[in-house]
Amino acid sequence: GDSVTQMEGPVTLSEEAFLTINCTYTATGYPSLFWYVQYPGEGLQLLLKATKADDKGSNKGFEATYRKETTSFHLEKGSVQVSDSAVYFCALSDGSGANNLFFGTGTRLTVIP
Amino acid sequence: NAGVTQTPKFQVLKTGQSMTLQCAQDMNHNSMYWYRQDPGMGLRLIYYSASEGTTDKGEVPNGYNVSRLNKREFSLRLESAAPSQTSVYFCASIRTSGYNEQFFGPGTRLTVL
Numbered sequence: 391g392d393s394v395t396q397m398e399g400p401v402t403l404s405e406e407a408f409l410t411i412n413c414t415y416t417a418t419g420y421p422s423l424f425w426y427v428q429y430p431g432e433g434l435q436l437l438l439k440a441t442k443a444d445d446k447g448s449n450k451g452f453e454a455t456y457r458k459e460t461t462s463f464h465l466e467k468g469s470v471q472v473s474d475s476a477v478y479f480c481a482l483s484d485g486s487g488a489n490n491l492f493f494g495t496g497t498r499l500t501v502i503p
Numbered sequence: 504n505a506g507v508t509q510t511p512k513f514q515v516l517k518t519g520q521s522m523t524l525q526c527a528q529d530m531n532h533n534s535m536y537w538y539r540q541d542p543g544m545g546l547r548l549i550y551y552s553a554s555e556g557t558t559d560k561g562e563v564p565n566g567y568n569v570s571r572l573n574k575r576e577f578s579l580r581l582e583s584a585a586p587s588q589t590s591v592y593f594c595a596s597i598r599t600s601g602y603n604e605q606f607f608g609p610g611t612r613l614t615v616l
Contacts, residue, residue, distance in 0.1 A: 396545075424604075433507070433593055433607035434546075479545060490536075490561065491605060493545035 392417045396480045396494030403470055403501050411465040411497045413480035421482040423456055423463040424491070428477045437478070470501045505529055507608035509594050515614045516584045524579040524611050526594030534597045535577035536605065537569060539590040546593065552577055584615045
């Protein structure tokens with residue numbers, strides 16, 4: 391079945407450091423891929439998405455490219471801020487049925503000043 | 504526009520007690536979902552409702568029941584709570600199927616003693 395494997399955390403970085411969180415997926419069809427972010431005490435919010443191979447999703451300085459050949463959707467940001475501290479979830483949807491999402495386990499990022 | 508709302512925010516139950524978690528959305532979305540979030544396991548789908556009047560099991564439905572009361576509301580019921588149901592519960596909704604964003608509520612933190 392469909393699944394997502396996500397880099398385990400936690401990750402601790404200094405402000406302005408470069409961030410990469412790895413995500414790979416297994417899917418039978420052509421899924422859409424998502425990164426969601428969860429700030430402390432809140433629900434999940436969509437950070438970015440890509441719906442087909444070679445698409446690049448971007449938002450708030452974060453980027454991820456849908457790589458079909460490596461089945462990956464790694465999240466990157468060139469210069470992290472303290473306000474980026476959160477838990478990041480990679481997810482996929484095959485778009486069929488009720489558009490169910492399959493989530494990775496989440497990666498907790500802490501950015502220190 | 505409140506988005507997705509959930510009540511209560513926190514709840515403590517004793518083993519064997521029952522309770523209903525409430526979820527409502529004001530975005531006129533067709534599909535609604537209940538997830539549970541456990542440490543190290545990401546989010547797992549409990550039940551979903553693709554449209555008003557329909558419900559289907561997700562990955563972990565045992566011990567739960569749901570009701571899609573109308574287009575706005577989707578409740579989750581624990582008939583006889585068990586410690587294994589200690590978790591954070593999230594409700595989500597989406598307008599239509601396909602590669603669209605799911606909107607999440609703020610969550611309910613449930614502890615079963």
